[in-house]
Amino acid sequence: MILPTPHGMNRRHFMRHLASSAATLPALQFISQLQAHAVEVQKRQKACILMWMGGGPPTIDIWDLKPGSKNGGEFQPINTNVPGIQICEHMPKTAMVMDKLSLVRSMSTREADHGRGRYYLHTSFVPNPTVVHPTFGSVVSYELGTKRDELDIPAFVSVNAPSGSPGYLGASHAPFVVGSNGQIRNADMGKDKDRLRQRLAMMNVIETNFINSNRGELPKSHKDIYKKSVNLMTSEQMQAFKIDQEPPKVSEAYGANNFGRGLLMARRLVETGVPFVEVGMGGWDLHANVFNALETQRLPQLDQGIAALTQDLSQRGMLDDVVLVWMGEFGRTPRINQNVGRDHWARSWTVMIGGGGLNYGQAIGETDGDGVSVVGKSYLPGDIWATASYALGIPTTRMHTSKRGRPMKLINGGVPIKELID
């Protein structure tokens, strides 16, 4: 029987990864080194903060400018504190922390539809009708969250953004979605703990009965969710959501907007032990008037937020334990359309990754003079998440088993980016 090759997982894709790892080390030796590294790293409380740019940010105007090209747009590049790396003139604060961040300027991801791109970048897999892959935050929740017994709040928090599905890992690894105001609806039961215990005892009898009547997975996962919800309601760790407890100086540094507040909450959450926080910033789908929107609205907030978070983590000595990833579902067309906008573009764009004890101050890969294609080696979402996994101490060789017993490669067999981990 010939099985059709799943879209996005063709032979060439596989060979490319094989070749890239084999080129540096004999493959087996490489894998065993990664595993040894993972055991070492997991002993520390690692975390990842994903800055999710919903709609697809024009990275050609932010991280990989093309001055002099017809596609170059209205902005000029400026120097950063890393010699040789230039970014947009409207990112001056970030330019001063570039030595703690890195850019991957050679992303090439093919999916230029919002839904498909969002799925692909969050999971490393293209959508496939037979299985729902877990978003990377759910993978971290499963791999690290379950080992943090002292953690009462969810291991995967998403601020201002819905993030993605936990897929075959199940509802207990779904993102806990909150707004950046830090208020958790209905978290106060207004009764004492004894009363809650009595209610839960009664409920447990009914729940168990239904589970035992053999109705599949959903009734079981319901029980897990209640356990988590009760932990959350009764925990001191709820304070992590209360960003108004921060000194005004700190909140001002992050910015009085949803993105800044979200990043501040993310820092408080990872301090509390949450291993994965996603912070959403929308409004990047700039089909028209891209430069005006960037200069007056998007970039000032983005610049302030990234710089404040990087500095704050660094000053607290947390930067080496917290991976920062910045991405959207794709980049935007190098060509400027008739509405002075940029459309969807997945073939050549940039992802920012920093912190986490990776190599900082790197600009990896490049695009051609007009920004329309990657020159040399390109990277896929799985490679970014493999790099983050490396920093988090999750072995990238790990296999999960889907509910139908099918072995599933973690992050689609992505390989850590060599320049960031060596």
Add this chain to the structure above:
Amino acid sequence: MHRWNLSSNCANFLTVGFVVALACCFVSYSTEVAAARRPSSNKKTASAKRRSVAKRGASTRVERTKSSRNSEPFTTGWSDTIIEFINRQVRQAWEEKKIQSSPVADDAEWLRRVYLDIAGCIPPAEVVEKFLANKDKARRSKMIDSLLDDSAYVRNWTTIWTNLCIGRQTPRRTSRRAMQKFFREAFAKNRSWNVVVRDLVTAEGHFEENGAVNYLLAQMTMRDQGVQATAKTIRLFMGIQVQCTQCHDHPTNDWKQDQFWQFNSFFRQMRRVDHRQYDPNTGRMVDDFSELVRRDLAEEGVFFEKRSGLMQIAYPFFFDTEVDPSVGLDRRTELAKLMVAGGRPYIAMAFVNRLWSHFFGYGFTRPIDDMGPHNSPSHPELLERLAMEFVQSRYDVKQLIRWITNSKAYNLTSRVTRTNQIDNPAAGETALFSHMYVKSMEAEQLYDSLIIATGAHMSGRSSWDQSERQRQQWLRQFVIAFGTDENDETTMFNGTIPQALMMMNGQLIQNAISAKKGNFLHSTLSGKGSDAVKIRKLYLATLNRYPSRRDTLSATKLIRSRSNKLDAYQDLFWALLNSNEFIFNH
């Protein structure tokens, strides 16, 4: 324009009727009344009439006796050649996969399910009791009929299609109220689905006067030359995903970029006009009304850009059918004609697939709106036959629901047995429908069910608009947008911590268990009867079944162990409402 004046008059007339009907009670009890009236009544309802037409010749009311139950094939009391065909096709797949179906669900399990699926809420306790005492062999098929005649059916399907067409977060300058009014009329009159689709695709005019325009207005929040309207129309009504072909040929099927723009060229005559007015109170201009108008095109073709940067031109084609490209010809009307033409058009396939998935939790393809040669259906013959019959019934939505819900598969229990464990679509397997799949309730279903279970519908005399407003307000906490220009959104609802927190501590539940004078818990507790009687009432209201002897024993024990009886009953009610058995449709 005459046409629209006429239909908006009808709509107004209907709305008055609805408000009156709903003012009496939130979810009507006409269900039981209708069922009781049926045998003696000379005046048949429209749907009953239609059914008797469809029944003629082929259908049979099968009388079963207890002794023959095992050997006789299952029936709800009504069958016809199409239901038999469904049963045969589904059974054939079981045989091929060497699995056996689960037993037929008992009446309580089935009633709760059919209520949730057709009426959008759980059955009231008194309906459950009557149904469980009913010995009529055709009680299931009669229940289906009466639910289809209930105003709750109209409300449920209005909710479903309003959400599909304009989302839960109504875009700015879109009238949710008028969109709902359009669907309320469509489902109340059981208008043919092809006519509904035609009205939505061809709509013009004022957004309150012609509710149908809100579908397209909601896709026109950006000046995107009808791109979103094109993609959404093909996806929602034809079950095909083409949004990525806006920019390039489809990666996995035969769709080409030209085709997207050929379809798009049908939508290029429409313009949204947003009127503003002066507000004397604030001295500012504020939103007045919006409308959709048709303007002649400047030229016949539409231009689009190939990946290479080359500009190309596209003319109106519906697949291979060329349409007169004259600039003044109303292209959406031409499109609507082509969409509904033929013996088994896409709109029929897409609707059958969506409806099947509504009732079983899984459709014939995954996802249901990505059909095509790259995604072959699990039961191709069944899908095609149902689509064909749907067209031949003149797109009779209620009839299609009747065929599905009277089938054996729909009547099976959700208990998985050893002989059909492998039928587990949640794990990625092809759905074989050998047992019912447990479904999560939609947010609206849960809200309406909580209202029923806690008796909140008995006290308030709220109008349709009022209760709808309260419901929308409650729903808002669970919807999150993705931040793209396509207005896509997701519900952070099922199986999440926010949902659990809402069920444990939310205002709705607090009110329900407060035992305030007049509410369900208060009247249950102040009524006569032993603990066992009261426990039974709580079970009937929430889980819609009698408690088993074990249920009663453990509940009694818990209640007797507490010094404060009211506290104990409140806690039992809380526990029932929060249980998995309540929150799932099974």
